[in-house]
Amino acid sequence: MIISRLSFYYQRVLLLLLAIFVAASNNVSAQTVDSDTVQVKIDQYNKLISQYRYDKPDSALFLAQQGLSYSRKYKSTNGQAMMLNQLGMIDDNVGRFDDSRRKYLSALALYTKTANKKGMAAVNIRLGVVEMRKGNYDKAIEYFLQALQISKANASKPGEMEAYITLGEAYAGQKKYGEALKYYKVAEQLNAEVPFSNLSLNLFNDIGISLRETNRLDKAKPYLHKGISLSNVKQYQGLNITLTNTLASVYAKSGDIATSIKLQKQALEKAKKINNYIRQIQTLTGLATTYSRIDAHVSLDYWQQALALSKSKGAHKEEIDELQAIAQLYKLQQNYKAAFDAKERQYELADEFFYKKMSAQIASLQADYELNQSKAKVEELKFANNKEKLERKITNVFLAGLCVVLLVVVFFYFKTRQLNNLLNKTNAALNESNTVKDKLFSVLGHDLRSPFISIINMLQIIDEPDLTGPERDKILEQLDFTSRASLETLDSLLRWGQKQIKGTPLNKIEFAIEPIVSRTIHFLSGVAEDKAIEIQNNVAEYVAVVADIDHFEFMIRNLLSNAIKYSEYGGNVTVTSNYNRALKQVVISVADKGIGIEPARLNNIFNIDNISTRGTGNEKGTSLGLLLCKEFAELNGGSISVESAPGEGSIFSITLNAGSIS
Numbered sequence: 001m002i003i004s005r006l007s008f009y010y011q012r013v014l015l016l017l018l019a020i021f022v023a024a025s026n027n028v029s030a031q032t033v034d035s036d037t038v039q040v041k042i043d044q045y046n047k048l049i050s051q052y053r054y055d056k057p058d059s060a061l062f063l064a065q066q067g068l069s070y071s072r073k074y075k076s077t078n079g080q081a082m083m084l085n086q087l088g089m090i091d092d093n094v095g096r097f098d099d100s101r102r103k104y105l106s107a108l109a110l111y112t113k114t115a116n117k118k119g120m121a122a123v124n125i126r127l128g129v130v131e132m133r134k135g136n137y138d139k140a141i142e143y144f145l146q147a148l149q150i151s152k153a154n155a156s157k158p159g160e161m162e163a164y165i166t167l168g169e170a171y172a173g174q175k176k177y178g179e180a181l182k183y184y185k186v187a188e189q190l191n192a193e194v195p196f197s198n199l200s201l202n203l204f205n206d207i208g209i210s211l212r213e214t215n216r217l218d219k220a221k222p223y224l225h226k227g228i229s230l231s232n233v234k235q236y237q238g239l240n241i242t243l244t245n246t247l248a249s250v251y252a253k254s255g256d257i258a259t260s261i262k263l264q265k266q267a268l269e270k271a272k273k274i275n276n277y278i279r280q281i282q283t284l285t286g287l288a289t290t291y292s293r294i295d296a297h298v299s300l301d302y303w304q305q306a307l308a309l310s311k312s313k314g315a316h317k318e319e320i321d322e323l324q325a326i327a328q329l330y331k332l333q334q335n336y337k338a339a340f341d342a343k344e345r346q347y348e349l350a351d352e353f354f355y356k357k358m359s360a361q362i363a364s365l366q367a368d369y370e371l372n373q374s375k376a377k378v379e380e381l382k383f384a385n386n387k388e389k390l391e392r393k394i395t396n397v398f399l400a401g402l403c404v405v406l407l408v409v410v411f412f413y414f415k416t417r418q419l420n421n422l423l424n425k426t427n428a429a430l431n432e433s434n435t436v437k438d439k440l441f442s443v444l445g446h447d448l449r450s451p452f453i454s455i456i457n458m459l460q461i462i463d464e465p466d467l468t469g470p471e472r473d474k475i476l477e478q479l480d481f482t483s484r485a486s487l488e489t490l491d492s493l494l495r496w497g498q499k500q501i502k503g504t505p506l507n508k509i510e511f512a513i514e515p516i517v518s519r520t521i522h523f524l525s526g527v528a529e530d531k532a533i534e535i536q537n538n539v540a541e542y543v544a545v546v547a548d549i550d551h552f553e554f555m556i557r558n559l560l561s562n563a564i565k566y567s568e569y570g571g572n573v574t575v576t577s578n579y580n581r582a583l584k585q586v587v588i589s590v591a592d593k594g595i596g597i598e599p600a601r602l603n604n605i606f607n608i609d610n611i612s613t614r615g616t617g618n619e620k621g622t623s624l625g626l627l628l629c630k631e632f633a634e635l636n637g638g639s640i641s642v643e644s645a646p647g648e649g650s651i652f653s654i655t656l657n658a659g660s661i662s
Contacts, residue, residue, distance in 0.1 A: 035076075042071055042079040049086045053093065056275075057313070061090055081110035081119055088126060092133075093278065095317035101130050117154035121147040125166055132170055140170045158199060161190040165203050168210070177210040184210065201227050201239040208246050217254045224250065241267045241279040245286045252290050260290050277313045281306050285322065292329070300329045320349050453527060455479060478526070506548045506635060510659040513552065513588060514539045517575055520557045528564050531617060534572040535560070543577045544659030545586050551632035552656070555640070558625040559590040559652045565615035566650070567594040579658060585638075586658045591651040597644040605642055606630040629654070 045067030052060040064086045071079030088103035104127045111119035128143030144166045151159025168183035184207045191200050204227030211220035224247040231240035244267040252260035264287045271279035288302035303326045310319040323346035330339035458479045462472060517539045528535055545552065556575075563573040571593050578587045595616060597605065604610050606626050626640075633640040637657050644650035 038071075038074045038076050038079065042067060042076060042082060045070070046082055046086065049083075053086070053090060057090060057093065060086070064090060077110050077114050078116055078119065081107040081114075081116070081123070084110070085119075085123055085126065088130075092126070092130060094315060097130050097134055101127065104130065117150050118156060118159065121150040121154070121156065121159045121163070124150065125162055128166055128170070132166075132173055137170050137174050141167060144170060157190055157194045158197065161187050161194060161199055161203075164190065165199065165206060168206055172206065172210055172213075175213070177214050180210050181207070181214075196230065198236060198239055201231050201236060201243065204230075205239070205243050205246050208243070208250065212246070212250045212253060215253075217250050220250050221247065237270060237274045238276055238279055241271050241276070241283065244270075245283055248286060248290070252293070257290060257294055261287065264290060277309055277315075281309055281315065281318050284309065285318075285325075288325065296329055296333060300326065300333075303329065316349055316352075320346050323349070453530075455483060457526065457530070507550075508546055508548055508636065510544055510546050511549055511552075512541065512544045512659075513556075513577065513586070514541045514543065516549070516553050517556055517588075520553065520560055521575070523557065524560055524564060527561070528573075531564065531567065532570045533564055533567050535564075536572060536574045539575055539577040539588070540579075543579055543586055545656040546659050547636040547638070547656050548632070551636055555629045555632055555654055556588070556590070558629055559654075562625065562652075563590050563592040563594065563650070565617070565619045566596075567592045568616055584658045585655050587653050587655050589651055589653045591649065593649040596646040596648050597642070597650055598646055602642065602644065606640065 045063055049060045049063050049067070052063065064083050068080060068083035068087070071083055084103045084107035088100045088107065091097075091100035091103065104123050108120060108123040108127070111123060124143045124147035128140040128147070131137075131143060132140035144163055148160060148163035148167070151157075151163055164183045164187035168180040168187065170180075171177070171183065172180035184203060187199075187203050188207070191203060204223045208220040208224040208227070211217070211223070224243055227243040228240060228247065231237070231243060244263050248260040248263035248267070251257075251263065264283055268280065268283040268287065271277075271283055284302050284306035288299045288306065291299035291302060303322055307319060307322040307326065310316075310322060323342045327339045327342035327346065330336070330342060458475050461467065462475050462479075467475075514537070517537055521535045521537055524535070560573065560575070567573060574589075574591045576589050576591070578589070579585075580587065601610070606629070608627055610626065630640050633654055633656070638655045640655070641653050642650060643653075
């Protein structure tokens with residue numbers, strides 16, 4: 001209680017000193033103040049607000065409001081934007097995201113007005129952070145990319161670095177740590193070109209988190225140790241605590257609980273020493289999480305400490321999260337009464353602070369409704385008093401107005417109907433065009449990737465010193481063949497896309513299928529050899545079909561490529577043909593002994609809903625190949641089917657009309 005009172009009086013004294021500072025600053029108003037003096041005062045406000053924002057938010061709020069008034073008084077547009085940005089961050093810290101966003105947007109408008117590129121980039125970053133905390137990652141990435149574009153145009157390396165860091169954080173927030181690390185690596189390159197700042201420390205922490213989440217714990221530790229070493233100065237104590245907590249989580253994940261707890265306790269002492277309640281809450285919850293693995297009672301005690309601190313600081317979002325964790329611990333201890341009480345308090349807080357705005361809006365609507373009802377009643381009484389005098393006039397006006405309204409409604413009905421029909425036709429045509437475009441580019445990526453992998457592999461080994469002349473000639477011959485085949489494939493696919501877009505009829509001809517199959521096997525031989533897969537061609541030379549040859553080649557190539565993709569190393573793939581004289585049809589089958597297909601996926605394997613899975617060599621597909629095979633087979637008067645079981649392999653069969661020479 002004594003400590004609480006001292007803290008209260010300390011806050012009052014601090015606010016009094018701040019008021020004296022503001023009064024001293026505003027005394028200048030009696031004189032003519034030049035713009036440099038105004039900017040110096042605004043910078044002083046900004047520095048103090050940044051200093052107090054985390055550990056003394058009430059003081060920071062007081063200073064930001066005074067700084068905004070000062071900036072408006074002396075018509076400093078950039079100063080107003082700076083203070084609005086600070087007010088937005090204060091709201092952001094306590095979870096008032098909508099209020100924060102409004103202030104950021106106002107700041108952005110002011111920075112845009114003065115063409116302050118640095119300020120525009122910074123506020124776009126803050127807007128992205130708000131959207132990220134609300135879970136709107138696509139919108140957040142849009143803001144971060146805008147900040148990156150502004151910083152590049154302004155040749156601001158620190159701005160670019162911050163944009164790349166936040167882009168990485170947006171992907172990390174979606175658990176896409178591989179993508180996040182790509183952006184962090186770009187930021188790390190920029191870090192070597194700019195002066196050291198808190199951005200460097202944030203970067204080291206973010207990289208450490210992504211490496212931790214991808215189980216590269218030994219690689220995460222050097223980044224975090226480096227960040228802790230560089231931040232061990234007074235101005236970076238907050239980030240030093242965060243880096244220490246992240247390092248502790250790495251040790252905890254590796255099983256070294258003792259080291260993790262030791263680091264977190266060190267971080268807690270530092271957070272208390274600098275009176276930074278946000279870092280204290282962060283560390284207390286970290287300790288609670290770590291202790292949950294070894295001692296539920298100690299874990300509960302740390303959660304209770306974090307809850308008490310959050311409650312005293314009005315950190316309602318953190319308070320809700322802590323109550324949820326406490327309820328879960330009580331439940332595991334079978335203390336259902338305490339669990340119920342914690343859960344009930346959690347819901348009360350959520351209703352009070354996060355649904356309060358909604359309730360206020362509903363109340364406002366209710367008040368407006370009641371007011372309108374009262375006004376309507378008054379008008380009704382007035383109308384009743386003047387009914388006899390105005391009845392005929394109102395009736396005539398009503399009838400005339402009704403006729404006009406009916407005419408307008410009829411006109412707009414037919415006009416709207418006409419426009420809707422036109423819009424529907426336009427949308428249908430646009431959707432069809434987009435579908436064809438998407439299919440064309442997906443097929444290009446699906447069918448050209450394998451030969452290019454073979455080309456790259458051959459280029460990598462062609463200059464090996466141990467390679468003999470005949471071997472090099474053979475590789476060059478294979479490289480020439482694969483390149484020509486790839487070009488032929490590209491030409492065929494482009495012709496197909498042209499047919500789809502222009503609506504050209506099918507070019508059905510009679511042809512023998514064995515040469516096409518042999519060429520396709522040769523085309524994919526490089527990919528097959530990489531997995532030591534043998535492809536057997538059991539197609540009879542005399543078998544012919546009537547179909548579009550480009551479509552047939554695409555289907556065979558796709559089925560063979562899939563068979564290789566889902567076969568284990570050292571497996572085999574077989575292509576066979578079967579001529580049905582009675583039905584005058586040819587069945588071409590591609591069989592493998594690979595991983596097979598789950599029964600649940602078989603029903604949708606040829607549909608747009610089909611989701612592509614990774615191959616045995618982690619190969620990636622587009623999921624459109626089999627859909628297009630089905631489309632091509634049916635366009636050529638045939639069909640496609642599949643037989644498969646998990647672990648037993650798959651057999652894909654294409655049925656086409658037989659040619660006369662079969």
